[in-house]
Amino acid sequence: MTALPDYNAMSDAEFRRTARNFVETNYPDIPRYSLSRLHWDEVKPWYMVLSEHGWICPTWPRKHGGMGLNAGKHLILIEEFERYGAARVNDIGPVMLGPLLLKHGTEAQKAHFLPRILSGEDVWAQGYSEPGAGSDLAAVRCEAVLDGEEWVINGQKTWCTLGMDANWIFILARTDETVKKQAGISFLLVPMDARGVTIRNIENLELEAEFCEVFFDDVRVPADHIVGRINDGWSVAKALLGHERVFIGAPRLSAAALSRLKRIAQRAGAWDDPVFRDRYVALQCDVLDLSDLFETYVDRLRDGREIGADVAMLKIFQSELYQRISELMMQVAEEDAGLRHAPEGDRQLHAAATYLSARPTTIFGGSTEIMRNVLAKAVLELPS
Amino acid sequence: MTALPDYNAMSDAEFRRTARNFVETNYPDIPRYSLSRLHWDEVKPWYMVLSEHGWICPTWPRKHGGMGLNAGKHLILIEEFERYGAARVNDIGPVMLGPLLLKHGTEAQKAHFLPRILSGEDVWAQGYSEPGAGSDLAAVRCEAVLDGEEWVINGQKTWCTLGMDANWIFILARTDETVKKQAGISFLLVPMDARGVTIRNIENLELEAEFCEVFFDDVRVPADHIVGRINDGWSVAKALLGHERVFIGAPRLSAAALSRLKRIAQRAGAWDDPVFRDRYVALQCDVLDLSDLFETYVDRLRDGREIGADVAMLKIFQSELYQRISELMMQVAEEDAGLRHAPEGDRQLHAAATYLSARPTTIFGGSTEIMRNVLAKAVLELPS
Amino acid sequence: MDGSMNEDWQENARMIVESARAVVPADGALDRVRKARFDGAGFDRAVMQQAAELGWPLMWIGEEAGGLGLGLRETCALMEVLGRGLVPEPVLSTMMAGALLQEALPETVMTGEAVILTAWQDVTGALDWQGGAKGDLLIGTKVNLRGAVEADLFAIVTDAGLAVVPRSAEGLTIETAETLDGGTMDHLHMTGVAADFLPCARVEAVLQDATLAHSAYLLGLADRALEITLDYLRVRKQFDRPIGSFQSLQHRATEMKIQLELTRAAIAATARRFDTGADAATRAAGAARCKLRAAELAMLVAREAVQMHGAMGITDEADIGLFVRKAMTEANLFGSPRQQRRMLATRLVQEEAA
């Protein structure tokens, strides 16, 4: 791998050309525009291409093997990859653990784990959620006890996205039962092949195994597999995800769904129906107005300004808009709404695929209900 | 006044003809189809006609001067009066106080007050609400202290509908500060011309004085002006309103609004617009389905079965439907939506009048929010 | 309608619902339904056999023709129970065949030996049924049959009359596609199938009856899905409180309940009107209105049920998902909400012109 150019010094247009050229040139022979997540065995070629070119961790500093992109350039990269329909890789290492280790990890941890993420040797899973806890992430019951030089872990994690593909998982574990629930949590790193770790896949509504549960039964890991201080795992985990919080509200998902809606309506003969048109233009305005709102946040990122709790508005509106578009699809698809597979083998025409893929967007990453609670209190200053 | 026939013995069709004939023959030269309440000076002729014919208190027993109608016949009477557009009289005496005295009043109270309601000599106002209490009717601060043979009343009531027309008011007053809030309330009768009573009109959004506030400043009434026992006023006031709870959810208000919506749309050239048609038929279905649901409750009344907390569904849906119809009116009225008075002098064409008259329906008589809370707990058995 | 008739239908409905317990477990267990998914046509012939033994194919055959001669009130009571249990068997399609064929319904169907399906719809997204016949041959397409790949016979509706043909008939091919609920949605392609055509004047009426009955199925589906969701809201805790205590979820739950009761009332009243001699316009509008609300109800409850179940809601292992996938599959049958509103709007125009 040769040294990367200074992408931030490029003009936006130049970097956009670079990114577009990169994906068009290097994207391997794997699916594009997939509505569901690809598994490691499918998506690995793309991960490895990105890895080989030094493009796998766009936001990491260059000295740690990243591209060092600023927010504006990172957005362009995402836009160009999405425009091409490039699959999303197993990115918990690049997106979550990496930045977290850079902030809270020891030098030894950084030296050991970061290169293995960059190379694709380690694929990480996230172990935050537990059964019965839902959006209440601090309700951690999985416990870890220090026994000499080892943590002994017992408990369960769930909703680990593509966890069955991972060889490592980071978890929140309770290390002090006696204090307030946020105060007794630690952040631990666990190899998936450790003795006592078992995995059970969870099929989603699309009948795909996108998630898994992970069980820990007297699992032992060395004492230094902790990130941050003991009992300080909550603040480690809550470390800002930076512009990820903005990008999750990007209008692309809805814009792409809108163009599929048009095709479904055309196929069903609804495109010329004035009643359908009226609803379509209303949704189109929603997408365009969301784009304008999204851009105000991107501008803030570009200017290096703070992103506040109000950014939740983007995710709430985007995810609900995506769902509303998918619901109109189901209506215009008529009897074909019930088909399990795409009509005419064309994924773009498959209303149910969009409908189902839109469901988790208002549940994961902070449910709409939780985010509205936060907005009401933190932004509207309404009382508890 | 001659003795009334036994209306309950008539067939429904026969009674319907009787009621229709009655209103067509006897309705005086006063406004019909008024969206706002008429004041006593306008509506009195109709009250007096009803009084003279013994029709002013349809649900009271015949021996007390009522028509003794059962629920089914009462509904027909209401339907025929509404069909004709007959104005609603000041009916707090006939509808609320009368039945309440019949249940809880002393013989002396019945003998004194009931004939004066029947004759129109007394016009009653209701004094339940207080400023700052809203739907929490038990939050009574207006107090009454027994001083020898008299109650001394101090405090304030508000949202007294047409209270400025009344010569009597019944109120809930706090008579024991030391107990749980529902337990220390008494039900008192107060003449409006008592020394220390003052009235302030409240203009509504239609700029009409439909409500008033009533202030009590050392107002003295005889000790026997209490209904029920001391400190038992809450249960007196909570006495079931019987089929009033059903009728408040009747589809007529929405059905009438729908026909006005059609006329407004025709005038605005929207009637032939497929987009408008689509919304119109959806609302029409709402009205028809509400009618079918309403009839199931009327059937229960006819059969003498109990009406449960689930009846709140009728009022919630009816009031919100009425509002949704009014909101579509405002949209199709185009620039005329803002007119203060009816276009072409035709009240039917006045979108804003319906829009404004629809606002209180989700606020008074139990706000939609309160009723949904009740439904959630009492009917859906969701936890507190 | 006098009191005794009133009791008659209620007693009949009670008995039919009772008999449905043979097919729908009283405790709401869905193991059988779950197992039947994605296995051939997604239904169980043994259950169709039971249905025949219970006389369901005879539901809409007049007593004079040896049927049960029951009305829409009884039918809707049954369909609601089947919907609650997500019963995947094509009971309604069989009842339609009975209603259309009357005494001509094949004996094998009555005994449960054979499964017959009604093929009526000409194209997806419209309610036309007149196509399919040319001269004395069946030529054309009938679309959107559930489970045709495992049926034995088809009652094919055309403007030339009714034809009963076996699945093996020459010139008949089946194009099949899997559906979300684990069944199939099949099109019949007929390139000249020899057939006898029986005259039938009742097609519109039977389609209206079926539309209403299907609405009742969706009502039952939504009712049970709401029950399951309410149970979840009562039990499931977050931030140390049952999530059903959160006011925003409570208010949304009441909205589902109101829509449910509107649907129930509309179906009950419309079924009564059907049974007591409604005119053609009332029947058409009534069926459309019930189907419109029932379909929107099913999709509303599906959407909210997933959301209120949180992450559990998007797993296949939670039973609520079975209801969601069934609603997605069935909501648009017998005319989607769009179709129904369009039809009602067209009637509005016609009424004015008349």
Next chain:
Amino acid sequence: MDGSMNEDWQENARMIVESARAVVPADGALDRVRKARFDGAGFDRAVMQQAAELGWPLMWIGEEAGGLGLGLRETCALMEVLGRGLVPEPVLSTMMAGALLQEALPETVMTGEAVILTAWQDVTGALDWQGGAKGDLLIGTKVNLRGAVEADLFAIVTDAGLAVVPRSAEGLTIETAETLDGGTMDHLHMTGVAADFLPCARVEAVLQDATLAHSAYLLGLADRALEITLDYLRVRKQFDRPIGSFQSLQHRATEMKIQLELTRAAIAATARRFDTGADAATRAAGAARCKLRAAELAMLVAREAVQMHGAMGITDEADIGLFVRKAMTEANLFGSPRQQRRMLATRLVQEEAA
């Protein structure tokens, strides 16, 4: 757009908003607005005088023609403040006259001596403006002017050009009707008014500018109404708790906030596009989209504000009622949401044909 231009408009906008304090009290008091209601045309000529002194009629007149030459970003900043204060004066109509007439704007308007209104709309419920001229006479009707009964001059838009006529012009009569906000909605009937017609190619552009500016007024109105409602939710108690702590109201409040911020972002972005050279299609679609959302926002906030204020919300004495009545009066001006959606749907068809 480089950084310095960026600062330029922001500085201009800041100054204009600052100057508006002369007309809109900083503390949000509405005494003046309340008093002006139902008194003649419902606005105050002294305030129009102030507006002239502040140069507002010159806002859209190029600097070369002696105007301020400001753009939509500055205008929207001003209009938002005017909307927050429910300012009833016809400032926008005056600005439109300036934009259309440029150096021909009468001196008396610049000094504030005379009030000029722009008369453009041919019929209620449509955005046509071409009518009104026959030969060299004004013949026809211009509808929906706010407060024409107390204006001095009218800038009348026709396809034959622009005419400026005094209210007293022979052949001109005014049909007036009171509006809910305490002003008037007036139609001009012209039965042959002598006039000089000035050529004007900018009518569509000025109407788009005005539509966007009017959207900003509705945004300001909604923003302040939401603030007032949130204040009420924080303070008002029921069952011993502030009602703003009830989750169902909280969630509905967040929906208003989201719609508000969408409107704000759309208007800001569209104004920037207008100021930096958008093409005709972008301008038309942008103005329509902003107007659509702003009008729906204003009506959403009006509806929810009344409900959340409970009984207080339906009294005239509570200030929130002033916002509701203003929203009802103004939401459909410059094209109702229905009109805007229809226009956007038509453009969709045209784009495809092209």
